[in-house]
Each structure stands twice: as structure tokens, then as C-alpha cells.
Amino acid sequence: MAEAVIRVAGLGKSYATAAGLFPALRGVDLTIKTGEYIAIMGPSGSGKSTFMNLLGCLDTPTVGDYFLTGENVAHMEKDALAKLRNRTLGFVFQGFNLLPRMSLQDNVALPLVYAGADKETRRAAARVMLDKVGLGQYAESLPSRISGGQQQRVAIARALVNKPRLILADEPTGNLDSHTSEEIMRLFGELNAEGITIVLVTHEPDIAAHAKRQVRFLDGELVSDQVTDSLPFNGMGIGAVETHPPPGLPLEGGGVPPC
Ligand code: ADP
């Protein structure tokens, strides 16, 4: 059996607000094994980004445990956490988050600066990753010179440059048209075929259908977990080979995939 890249147990996050503590995430248990491709779904405000930020070590939980490649990082020191994050995972954001005054190559090389690699190594590695996402010819261009879909590919190259075993992507196609979204999803599919574990947030069923497992959040709780493997999405939920509805909850929409 493949080992767990991610295991969270009783994970919770509350935010301090003027009205008091707001529980954005409540008691989430989830294990993700090496090589999985999982989509996290749920309506706006259901806690998806809160959860992803915890998985990406961008925030710390209020309660619970988070084992990242076996290490409990829930209460790890900031510096140690940054190091572990840098060598283990790449994060892709909805808004691409490229630095506007840096060339594409320098943007992609940025994680290697934090990892302490020398300049030549950084440039060479960044160029390999830009080639991989089909944008090597634009290495010296600024982000403003390329399209949104191309910018997201650069952001994926940046996420890959440290050779992480895990890619976390929060609504990576949220700012893209459907054709460009499909291109980005093809790239994620290729990366997963190479053995990289992928966790992706989306509220679009056709995007989630690219993943092999769909998890759904509602009001800060994980309410369903379906394994669909890579069978084609047909809009009827047929192809679900294994389902794990929580006790007392019927399969949503009589088998129609969650949206
Ligand atoms: P999603 O990504 O599913 O849309 P989020 O995780 O962003 O949901 O937010 C979950 C809930 O937590 C929402 O009600 C949101 O308003 C609230 N929330 C998120 N971040 C903060 C914050 N920094 N302070 C207070 N409340 C927050």
C-alpha cells in the first residue's frame, strides 16, 4: 500500500472575528496517499481555502494533527516549517501570484533562492521547468507579456522547480476560460502520471472529474469522499467505483457528482 503523503486528524481552524471565534474548519480527518489525484469541492465559504492553506503550511491549525510525509507539522517552528514546505510541496494559486517585474525564468527560480541554490543551478532548473510547461521561449519575458493560461503554467513550473512530491492548487482554473482550463488540467494529469500527488480545489464538476477522488466540504466539515479513479466523467456519477458517504448522509443528488 502506498504511504500517506498527508494525514490530518481532527483538524480544526477558528478565526478571531469581531463577533468572536469563527470555526471555519471543524474536525477534518483525511489521508492522501502517494500518487493520488484528489479534488476538493464545496460551496464558497465551506472552508476549502482554509484547509488548503493548512495543508500548504501557510497557516497553522487551532486544533488537530497534520502529518506531512510522516512528520507532525501542526505545531512545528516557523523556520522548520518553511524548510519542510519548500522541499516537499509546490503551491499553485488562483491568481497565479507571479512577481510582475521579474522575468518568467526568475519567477520560476524563486523557490530555489529560498532553498539556497547558486545562480547557475537556479537558471538551468527554471529553464527546464519552463520548457516542460511549453514556455521556454518566453524565459526572459515579463508576466504581463503572456496570457492568463500561460501565467498559470509558469506558476505551475515554479511549483515544480524544487521537484516536490506534492502539488497543492487552490482553484487554479478559477480565472481561466474553459479551453485554457482544460489545458491546465491536462498538465496536472501528466504530472500525476509522473507520480506527483495532486490536491486541487475547484467548485466546477467538470474540473473535479479530472481527479481520481472527490472530497466535499460543507460548513467547515468534510461531508463526502468518493473514489472515481480515472473513468470518464459522464455527468451521471456512473464510474464511481467506491463511495464513502458519512454515516446518515445519503449519496448526494442520488448519485449526481457534487458541484
Ligand atoms: P472557501 O475557500 O471554501 O470559499 P474559506 O476557507 O476561504 O472558504 O473560508 C471559510 C470561512 O472562513 C468563510 O466563512 C470565511 O469568511 C471565513 N474566513 C476565511 N478566512 C478568514 C479570516 N482570515 N478571518 C476570518 N474569517 C475568515
Ligand code: MG
Ligand atoms: Mg477559497
